[in-house]
Amino acid sequence: MAQHNDANKVIGKSVIRTDAVAKVTGRAEYTEDMHRPGMLVAKYFRSTISHGRVTDIDTTAAVQHPGVEAVFTYKDVPQNVFATAGHPFSLDPHHKDIEDRLLLTGNIRCLGDEIAVVVAQDELTARQALQKIKVVCEPYPPLIRPEEIMAEGARQIHQGSPNIIGEHRYRCGEVEQGFAEADHIVEGDFTTAMVQHVHLENHIAHAYMDDMDRIVIVSSTQIPHIVRRIVSEALSFPLSKIRVIKPFIGGGFGNKQDVVVEPMVAFLTLQMSGRPVQINLSREECMLCTRNRHPFFLKVKTGVMQDGTMVARDMDVISLTGAYASHGHAIAAAGGAKQSALYPRTPARFHARTLYANIPTAGAMRAYGSPQILYALECATEDAARKIGMDSVAFRLKNIARQGDINPLSKEKIASCGLAECLEKGREFIDWDRKKREYAHHKTGPVRKGLGVACLAYASGTYPVCVEIAGARIVLNQDGMVHVMVGATEIGQGSDTVVAQMVAETLGIAYDHVRVVQAQDTDVTPFDTGAYASRQAYVVSNAVFRAASELKAKICRHAALMCGSDAADLDIVGGVVIDSKKSARVMALKDLAIDSYYHKERGGQLSAEVSYKTTSNAPVFGCTFVDIDVDIPLCKIKINRIINVHDSGVILNPVQAAGQVHGGTFMGIGAALFEEVLIDRETGYVYNNNLLDYKFPTFMDIPSLHHDFVETFEPTSGYGNKALGEPPVITPPPAIRNALLDATGVHINSLPLSPHVLFTHFTKNGLLKSRGEQHV
Amino acid sequence: MTGQNDNGFTRIQCTVNGVPRSLFIDVRKSLLELLRQDLGLTGTKEGCGVGECGACSVLVDEVLVDSCIYLAVWVDGKAIRTVEGEARDGRLSPVQQAYVEEGAVQCGFCTPGFIMASTSFVEKHQGQEVSADQIRKGHAGNLCRCTGYQNILKAVEKSLKP
Numbered sequence: 001m002a003q004h005n006d007a008n009k010v011i012g013k014s015v016i017r018t019d020a021v022a023k024v025t026g027r028a029e030y031t032e033d034m035h036r037p038g039m040l041v042a043k044y045f046r047s048t049i050s051h052g053r054v055t056d057i058d059t060t061a062a063v064q065h066p067g068v069e070a071v072f073t074y075k076d077v078p079q080n081v082f083a084t085a086g087h088p089f090s091l092d093p094h095h096k097d098i099e100d101r102l103l104l105t106g107n108i109r110c111l112g113d114e115i116a117v118v119v120a121q122d123e124l125t126a127r128q129a130l131q132k133i134k135v136v137c138e139p140y141p142p143l144i145r146p147e148e149i150m151a152e153g154a155r156q157i158h159q160g161s162p163n164i165i166g167e168h169r170y171r172c173g174e175v176e177q178g179f180a181e182a183d184h185i186v187e188g189d190f191t192t193a194m195v196q197h198v199h200l201e202n203h204i205a206h207a208y209m210d211d212m213d214r215i216v217i218v219s220s221t222q223i224p225h226i227v228r229r230i231v232s233e234a235l236s237f238p239l240s241k242i243r244v245i246k247p248f249i250g251g252g253f254g255n256k257q258d259v260v261v262e263p264m265v266a267f268l269t270l271q272m273s274g275r276p277v278q279i280n281l282s283r284e285e286c287m288l289c290t291r292n293r294h295p296f297f298l299k300v301k302t303g304v305m306q307d308g309t310m311v312a313r314d315m316d317v318i319s320l321t322g323a324y325a326s327h328g329h330a331i332a333a334a335g336g337a338k339q340s341a342l343y344p345r346t347p348a349r350f351h352a353r354t355l356y357a358n359i360p361t362a363g364a365m366r367a368y369g370s371p372q373i374l375y376a377l378e379c380a381t382e383d384a385a386r387k388i389g390m391d392s393v394a395f396r397l398k399n400i401a402r403q404g405d406i407n408p409l410s411k412e413k414i415a416s417c418g419l420a421e422c423l424e425k426g427r428e429f430i431d432w433d434r435k436k437r438e439y440a441h442h443k444t445g446p447v448r449k450g451l452g453v454a455c456l457a458y459a460s461g462t463y464p465v466c467v468e469i470a471g472a473r474i475v476l477n478q479d480g481m482v483h484v485m486v487g488a489t490e491i492g493q494g495s496d497t498v499v500a501q502m503v504a505e506t507l508g509i510a511y512d513h514v515r516v517v518q519a520q521d522t523d524v525t526p527f528d529t530g531a532y533a534s535r536q537a538y539v540v541s542n543a544v545f546r547a548a549s550e551l552k553a554k555i556c557r558h559a560a561l562m563c564g565s566d567a568a569d570l571d572i573v574g575g576v577v578i579d580s581k582k583s584a585r586v587m588a589l590k591d592l593a594i595d596s597y598y599h600k601e602r603g604g605q606l607s608a609e610v611s612y613k614t615t616s617n618a619p620v621f622g623c624t625f626v627d628i629d630v631d632i633p634l635c636k637i638k639i640n641r642i643i644n645v646h647d648s649g650v651i652l653n654p655v656q657a658a659g660q661v662h663g664g665t666f667m668g669i670g671a672a673l674f675e676e677v678l679i680d681r682e683t684g685y686v687y688n689n690n691l692l693d694y695k696f697p698t699f700m701d702i703p704s705l706h707h708d709f710v711e712t713f714e715p716t717s718g719y720g721n722k723a724l725g726e727p728p729v730i731t732p733p734p735a736i737r738n739a740l741l742d743a744t745g746v747h748i749n750s751l752p753l754s755p756h757v758l759f760t761h762f763t764k765n766g767l768l769k770s771r772g773e774q775h776v
Numbered sequence: 777m778t779g780q781n782d783n784g785f786t787r788i789q790c791t792v793n794g795v796p797r798s799l800f801i802d803v804r805k806s807l808l809e810l811l812r813q814d815l816g817l818t819g820t821k822e823g824c825g826v827g828e829c830g831a832c833s834v835l836v837d838e839v840l841v842d843s844c845i846y847l848a849v850w851v852d853g854k855a856i857r858t859v860e861g862e863a864r865d866g867r868l869s870p871v872q873q874a875y876v877e878e879g880a881v882q883c884g885f886c887t888p889g890f891i892m893a894s895t896s897f898v899e900k901h902q903g904q905e906v907s908a909d910q911i912r913k914g915h916a917g918n919l920c921r922c923t924g925y926q927n928i929l930k931a932v933e934k935s936l937k938p
């Protein structure tokens with residue numbers, strides 16, 4: 001780990017993000033802003049049923065429509081199936097993602113499935129041509145519910161492969177004994193809804209050929225290097241002849257950790273003699289036909305002693321991945337692992353299955369299975385605490401992970417853990433003890449009050465399931481400033497900014513003398529697998545620290561050559577080379593830089609490049625505390641106060657870190673109270689794939705968001721930092737559900753906790769008469 | 777409407793960020809398309825194209841509109857302000873500056889629309905006592921998925937201060 005001179009302190013400062021000015025002035029270029037002259041527009045012809053088979057398709061009229069350049073159907077595309085999940089390549093053949101996609105399909109597996117594509121001079125022409133395509137389909141009964149998908153003799157959604165696409169179990173400790181000895185056993189069934197990422201920029205990509213045999217793809221993606229590999233697989237086209245450029249990107253949240261439109265634009269430019277072709281999905285397409293969050297069905301059983309010790313846990317999970325596997329069973333597997341990370345001393349057993357279904361495809365979404373698992377787990381934990389009449393916070397403090405615990409699943413020792421302090425901070429902020437007493441008098445009448453809490457554990461990457469590789473290249477410019485290229489992908493989370501902070505800190509120069517090259521370009525950017533798993537700052541820190549240290553050593557050696565002193569005595573502070581032994585200024589970096597470039601004999605372009613594999617995975621922790629009012633007649637929850645407290649190691653940039661927490665809390669509140677992709681249980685029809693009907697929270701729907709940190713120091717990262725991007729989304733839903741239970745005594749074990757759900761439960765539990773009047 | 781119809785095209789006069797323009801435009805185009813495609817002003821973004829997200833917000837005669845559902849021909853004789861016109865002489869506008877300082881920008885895709893919404897709000901409420909609820913209501917037509925609106929609220933509060 002780094003020894004830093006205090007004068008160089010940039011880590012921990014809220015420096016202005018590298019791209020803030022470009023973004024507030026509208027100068028930041030996103031994919032759609034990089035329009036190419038003469039670019040053709042491609043639009044998908046999509047199915048209007050959720051399960052079936054195309055028996056006949058006639059594109060004659062569409063082809064003849066003026067302005068149409070070409071129409072391709074499922075009969076015209078390469079027949080090699082490919083996997084779309086943005087995972088690193090796996091050398092283990094048993095660990096590969098499921099290959100179940102073609103560019104277009106005649107086998108319809110969800111509403112909006114892609115049957116044909118029209119290429120036209122402009123969007124309007126393409127849309128008109130779509131209406132001229134005639135298709136005849138043989139419909140099959142849609143398989144929507146787990147029982148019907150798993151039923152004996154159910155049609156295989158992908159012929160030749162089972163509807164259960166993944167299944168695994170794990171067991172840690174003496175679970176049966178725990179249940180046998182438990183004073184109480186608490187059980188519950190839980191469900192979580194399908195929700196959507198709704199990044200503000202829809203999926204968009206264009207491709208063209210800059211030579212006879214090279215494809216350039218410009219895409220709004222979180223994973224440029226993985227896009228390059230998957231396009232190569234999908235088209236059987238040499239990887240080195242594919243160049244992927246990622247400009248600024250308008251949010252992803254996991255939905256762009258999947259290869260969605262890129263293989264198609266690459267295919268189309270190949271078909272169209274290298275002319276530029278763009279696909280720019282509409283909001284409606286993006287919400288229906290990209291990826292969503294897997295809906296889960298969970299059963300949880302908890303054994304608890306009267307003293308508050310949880311002695312056994314059993315969890316059974318069904319996850320619906322929808323029409324195509326995408327990230328598939330990895331979601332339930334990653335989520336399931338959080339149980340043992342959060343409660344490592346509780347014996348636990350876990351079983352999960354992932355199923356195809358004729359609903360929109362689910363993929364990666366912020367926190368990757370953990371929101372579903374931890375919703376059930378933290379509701380079940382609350383129910384267990386209540387069963388023995390113990391305070392919810394005290395109960396958690398007794399059972400949660402502590403520094404030094406061994407995670408029984410990974411067998412790794414927890415090197416840093418501030419969860420107990422997070423709980424203490426949250427309890428104090430929300431004024432838990434006093435309000436608990438006060439709110440005891442607000443459990444009747446039309447407006448009832450409650451408090452809720454929930455905890456989380458998360459990871460800082462994907463190791464050892466996947467490789468964790470990051471690359472950094474730093475070049476000293478002629479004026480003494482530096483350029484940095486990283487494979488770490490800036491998607492709005494601020495990774496470029498923290499990379500610049502890391503370089504400035506280690507190199508000993510000012511933050512604004514570091515320029516991180518924003519756009520990623522696989523022709524030149526060092527390899528990194530991209531932005532996901534909250535890995536970016538953690539994994540890149542190890543590469544950046546090493547590259548910056550190496551460059552610093554080179555600079556000091558060059559200074560030694562110039563002035564004849566011993567390089568070991570030299571250091572860089574505030575952009576000046578100093579002799580630390582004599583505490584004397586040696587030279588400004590800019591004088592050294594010009595010498596290194598232009599001296600006729602010594603030096604050269606001073607640079608350092610490191611590709612580094614991180615072989616650790618620091619757990620992170622956090623919690624949400626919430627204080628709510630429940631309006632019984634209106635069936636509405638009002639958040640009075642909410643706070644997320646996180647242990648994410650050293651906080652690199654407090655303002656940006658706060659932004660991540662706010663954004664996650666917001667998304668968590670959305671999932672808790674409003675958001676759900678509404679799917680017809682019989683037909684698979686989706687009712688609300690637009691921003692009017694999908695209840696995306698507006699400015700007015702969200703309360704003030706509070707946050708705090710417990711800073712620990714994580715020894716396995718370059719700067720003591722751990723993951724932060726995804727975790728804040730996890731705990732608001734269970735905390736709010738637990739507060740609702742506290743306020744009303746009504747157990748609602750589903751999401752979202754929207755008025756019509758509350759109405760049903762309040763009526764069933766006698767809080768409301770069936771016509772909506774309140775019981776006294 | 778001034779100008780003559782010619783094969784679905786018409787001539788309009790307007791000012792864009794203070795510069796008078798005479799434009800021959802496709803009558804079917806939205807103001808968003810006019811700005812992005814014809815004038816190269818790509819700062820204004822499209823998040824939905826149907827008036828739901830506010831990413832395309834601009835000011836027309838100082839009124840905040842969703843440019844994706846505002847026909848280009850309607851700006852004839854009017855003044856348009858877009859995000860590109862807000863920084864002048866190499867200096868950010870006070871609203872832009874506040875967004876930068878308060879960390880109100882993440883992916884930045886909603887930002888141009890929000891900057892215009894806040895600019896309109898701040899100009900209307902200059903010198904007045906404004907509550908957080910009024911700010912929330914005044915920005916309810918603009919969606920942001922990254923920030924939880926929290927730092928945007930702080931940025932607007934900061935820009936309201938004299």
Ligand code: FES
Pocket residue numbers: 821822823824825826827828829830831832833842843844845
């Ligand atoms: S793009 Fe105009 S409101 Fe969404």
Ligand code: FES
Pocket residue numbers: 200250251492880881882883884885886887919920921922923
């Ligand atoms: S900053 Fe990304 S949508 Fe607002």
